[in-house]
Amino acid sequence: MTAANAAPAPAGLPPFRAIPDLIREQARARPGQLALRHANQRMAWSEMDREVDRIAATLQQHGLAPRDSIAICGANSIPYMLLFLGGLRAGVAVAPLPTGATAEQLAGMVRGSGARFFFIDGSVPEFDTAVPRIRMDLATGLPAWLDAGAAVPQAVAVQPDWPFNIIYSSGTTGTPKGIVQPHGMRWAHVARGENYGYGPDAVAMVATSLCSNTTLVSVFPCLAKGGAVVMTEGRFHPQAYLELAQDARATHAMLVPVQYQRLMAFPGFGRYDLSSFRMKFCTSAPFSAQLKSDVLARWPGGLVEYYGMTEGGGTCILEAHHFPDKLHTVGKPSEGHDIRLIDEEGRELPRGEIGEVVGRSGSMMTGYQNQPAKTREAEWYDPQGQRFIRTGDVGRFDEDGFLTLMDRRKDMVISGGFNIYPSDLEAVLRGHPAVADVAVVGVPSEAWGESPVAFVVAAAGAPTAGELRAWANERLGKTQRLADLRYLDELPRSDIGKVLKRQLRDRYRP
Known part of the structure; x- marks a missing residue:
């Protein structure tokens, strides 16, 4: 990279510190304090640090050098977390792979x-691979592999441009792509966490997969500051989550919008003591203003929405507790982040324009x-040659x-020459009390090129699909009117709650 298109130094951040080094320091400072909790397993900082050393x-x-890589796939667990941290301590990049992927x-x-x-x-399904497969359970597989190794690793001076992890996209728009994130990017997340109350007394709830950037944005700032990470068990369930949060005296949570939606709709929500919460975070999918308002009203602590991509580039932050009149937005660009809008020809647009x-x-x-080639497709350069994502x-x-935000560019419906943003139609449908969830997609139309079709998950007392479509079209x-409306038991979603609109398009038959 040239100086012009290299990533700019984050504004206002202290000098780079490697997360594996910070975690070692925290273990020495508080050896007996809780570091990890999952199901009935608890691990103190000293034990965690010792196991991380053994893995590294x-x-x-086995001959792995800095910038080599390992892959992990499975449900959230303490061994998963140990392997991730052990790889980092050896300077090795970690590829946490999605559990929902095919063989x-x-x-x-x-x-x-x-x-x-x-x-x-x-x-994990069976498939042919020349790479050794190691079972990561604490009873047999992992101890047998570790017994062949030394107890103390050689020191590694991790550099900010080294790969930290390789996050694979969900595959909702085609073949999953490996997104390489450097240590410097993760350090920026840790430094940003200073503003949100992470520290040695923090307890971060984890209810999304460790294969997701959404999860890691919360996990690493907590551990780097000496806090504890508490992982939920099994599939997400509102009652189990609330019971665990109350018992653990959780201070921080990262959840995706569909999880907030399920929690706030849970009849017993108000019975749980959530007064320990300092901050809650959300990212990865559209978060409606109405749902944000409900979380602010009934769940103690602040609420922060992050808007950005796993690929990085620019992040917007909405501190909803400070800006209750801006809940329809995703906030302002984070400090040191340069976010712009461009048209179809790649020309920069002024404020107020849509791009x-x-x-x-x-x-x-x-x-x-x-x-x-995929990397080049994801880049845009301004007239000064600076690189944007x-x-x-x-x-x-x-x-x-x-x-x-209006919508994903690929999800925009062009009908009869007019641009239709599905989010506008979804917002109208959410105004009906019988709509529990909704997604609008464009489908081929001989007359108009594309036409919008709604897929709805019904709440109690729903009218017929035709009646609801007529209500919305009024x-x-x-130019926005729905060509069709279908009821579904649930919308197809990725591991982190994104609606899989491509599946909806593919399954639609007039």
């Missing part, structure tokens, strides 16, 4: 990541693993500098 040393003994996809990810070992649990969101910051991916999202800045503009 074993990787080194064919996993084989491609293991191969594409360049992993030297593949750590799994019993949920694709592009961003530049110290938190940017290095690129897609072994996919230089394209989001594929369409938005508009208001007069106060807050960003309102409130929509002439």
Whole structure:
């Protein structure tokens, strides 16, 4: 990279510190304090640090050098967390792979990541791979592998541009791509966490997969500051989550919108003592203003929405507790983040215009693993040659500098030459009391090119699909009207709650 297109130094951040070094320091400062909790297992800082050392040393003994990689796939667990941290301490990049992927996809990810070992649990399907597969249970598989290794690793001076992890996209828009995130990007997240109350007395709830950037944005700032990470068990259930949060005296939570939606709709929500919470976070999918307002009203502590991409580039932050009149937005660009809007020809647009969101910051991916052409497609350069990451999202800045998102550019429906934003139609439908969940997609139309179709999850007392469509069309503009409306038991979603709109398009038959 040239000086012009290299990622800018994050504004106002202290000098780089490697997260593995910070975790070692925290273990020495509070050896007996809780570090990790999952189900009935608890691990103190001293024990965690010792196991992380053993994993790092074993990787080194097997010949792994800094910037090599390992892959992990399985449900959240303490061994999963230990392996992630052990890889980092050895200077090795970690590829946490999605549990919902097919065997064919996993084989491609293991191969594409360049992993030297593949750590799994019993949920991972069988497929042919030359990479050694290690079961990551504490009873048999992991101890047997560790017994062959030394107890203390050689010291590694981790550099900010080294790969920290390789996050694979969900595959909702095609073949999953490996997003390489450097240590410097993760350090920026830790430094930003100073503003949100992370410290030795923090307890962060984890209810999303460790394969997701959403989860890691919360986990690493907590551990780097000496707090405890408490992982939920099994599939997400509101009652189990609330019971665990109350018992653990949780201070921080990272949840995706569909989880907030389920929690706030749970009849017993108000019975739980959540007064220990300092801050709650949300990212990864559209978060409605109505739902934000409900969380603010009934759940103690602040609420922060992050808008950005796993690829990095630019992040917007909405501190909803400070800006209750801006809940329809995703906030302002974070300090040191340069976010702009461009048109279809790549020309920058002025404030007030609608365009694709592009961003530049110290938190940017290095690129897609072994996919230089895909990396180039994701980049935009300004006239000065500075590198930005394209989001594929369409938005508009208001007069106060807050960003309102319209939709994904690929999800925009072009009907009869008019641009229709599905989020506008979804907002109207959510205004009906019988709509529990909704997604609008564009489907082919001989007359109009594309037409909008709604898929709705009904609440109690729902009218017929035709009646609901008529109700919505009375409130929509002439060019926005729905061509069809279908009821579903549930919307198809990724592991982190994103609606899989491509599946909805593919399943639609007139």
